[in-house]
Amino acid sequence: ILxxxxxxxxxxxxxxxxxxxxxxxxxxxxxxxxxxxxRARLAYSLGMTESQVKVWFQNRRTKWRKxxxxxxxxxxxxxxxxxERLKGASENEEEDDDYNKPLDPNSDDEKITQLLKKHKPGxxxxxxxxxxxxxx
Numbered sequence: 001i002l003x004x005x006x007x008x009x010x011x012x013x014x015x016x017x018x019x020x021x022x023x024x025x026x027x028x029x030x031x032x033x034x035x036x037x038x039r040a041r042l043a044y045s046l047g048m049t050e051s052q053v054k055v056w057f058q059n060r061r062t063k064w065r066k067x068x069x070x071x072x073x074x075x076x077x078x079x080x081x082x083x084e085r086l087k088g089a090s091e092n093e094e095e096d097d098d099y100n101k102p103l104d105p106n107s108d109d110e111k112i113t114q115l116l117k118k119h120k121p122g123x124x125x126x127x128x129x130x131x132x133x134x135x136x
Contacts (some may be wrong), residue, residue: 016056020046024053028060 002010016024023046025032034042034057043053 012018014052016048020048024056024060028057032061032064033057075105 002012004010023042027042031038034053039050039053039057041047043050046053
């Protein structure tokens with residue numbers, strides 16, 4: 001028993017065995033809240049006081065909520081970045097209206113070549129005119 005400077009009993013933090021923590025965690029997976037009789041049974045079976053079980057569950061719920069909130073924030077950030085990426089892609093599509101329009105048969109070959117280069121790395125490998133020696 002530890003005493004403080006006034007000679008009063010000082011509360012020490014309980015240390016739980018691995019078996020006790022395992023049983024508490026398993027119970028917590030099944031239910032986040034324990035009613036009085038359930039708490040009393042669990043405390044008795046683990047050799048703990050009801051107060052210890054009650055406080056352990058309170059602390060565990062707090063830890064669970066913090067983790068859950070962090071996971072939700074991460075998921076929201078991921079969703080927001082995906083939304084931004086899709087938004088950027090749709091803006092690029094608006095810029096590429098020329099690419100989506102049917103080609104004008106009277107348009108110059110340079111414009112077609114630029115469009116192909118913009119949308120296919122290496123110009124897409126399409127030939128607009130046959131090489132000079134094959135044309136004759």
